[in-house]
Amino acid sequence: MKNQIVTATQERITIRHVAQDAGVSVAAVSKVLRNAYGVSEALRTKVEASIEKLNYRPSVAARGMRGRTYTVGILVIELSNPFLPGVIESANTMLSENGYKSLIGIGRSASPIEASMIESMIDNRMDGVLIIAPRISGKVLERYARQIPIAVIAHHEPHAQTYDTVNSDDRKGAALAVEVAVSQGYRDIAMLGYDLLDSPSTVVALQREMGYVEAMKQAGLESRVIRLPPVAENREAAIRDFLATANRPRAVFVWSDLDAVPLINAARTSGIRVPEDLAIIGYDNSPMAAIPLVGLTSVDQNAVELGRMASEVLMGRIDGRQEARHVLIEPHVELRGST
DNA sequence: TGCCAGAGAATCTGGTCTAT
DNA sequence: ATAGACCAGATTCTCTGGCA
Secondary structure (H helix, E strand, C coil), X not given: CCCCCCCCCCCCCCHHHHHHHHCCCHHHHHHHHHCCCCCCHHHHHHHHHHHHHHCCCCCHHHHHHCCCCCEEEEEECCCCXXXXXXXXXXXXXXXXXXXXXXXXXXXXCCHHHHHHHHHHHHHCCCCEEEEECCCCCHHHHHHHHCCCCEEEECCXXXXXXXXXXXXXXXXXXXXXXXXXXXXXXXCCEEEEEECCCCCCCCCHHHHHHHHHHHHHHHCCCCCCEEEECCCCCCXXXXXXXXXXXXXXXXXXEECCHHHHHHHHHHHHHCCCCCCCCCEEEEECCCHHHHCCCCCCEEEECCHHHHHHHHHHHHHHHHCCCCCCCEEEECCEEECCCXX
């Protein structure tokens, strides 16, 4: 039943069916599909009509055999962080404007899951992978990057050779937070981080800690880092303990809005005035920070630029660039009522 | 003679089937 | 058990015919 275009069992419609229906060659259909040079308007119209009529969709697997699938995987650590959708949306827009389709995978904050998702993306012949805040080490990323072009957001590894990184300048962002606090007259400025355990220096929170410590030193002030339990654990009690400490600082720079928003909430509900008793500066400028009742001063990482730049860098890799690119995006502080 | 639209055939990868 | 043929469905290279 090969010469019947649509069979009772709905056999897959291929480029050959379209060519047959339009009365042209397979190569001509391919040219129309790729918007390639040397196609008359009449031929294009005929082919497009057949594509529409037969409801044809090109096979990604077959395209993969010839090189490109025009599919990119976006692997994200998890979805509960409100900062991430902005990055994903921006990357997705940029990729789609350049003819790529993106498929999203969720790593659920676990290295084995991330690794298996990257492997699936390689197996499905995706052209590249954009990874946001990976848990897996740079060493493992180096290994995968030999098999597929990789660009990573929120992973500081300026010496990586086989993959690219795009980050907010987290050290500078932390320094800006300290600068804002100092300029508003605060001296007793602590940082609320989290227990990094044996995390490598690629982790953004550690970069922010380093930036904070450096900036405090530069301002001639004593730094004081208070660490909440690891990210996976419940930190409500630890936040309450921090608020109840006798020598609570006058201002606190929190490593992320993920903890800064619960902190501002806990402070207000327990009668601590923000900023009169405690000034709070967060990081990420997540949508929650901007809600008037929250009003959290926060360091903005420029999510749109992160997503845009990472896509650009990844497409460069896909196009064959060999030398690594490591991009830092300028952060800025969004001032609100919490300072 | 040269350009352009379009056709034919080679080619890609990785798995399955068939012959030895 | 192994080697080689074959297949999927695209892209791409090379060639041809028509026309200015």
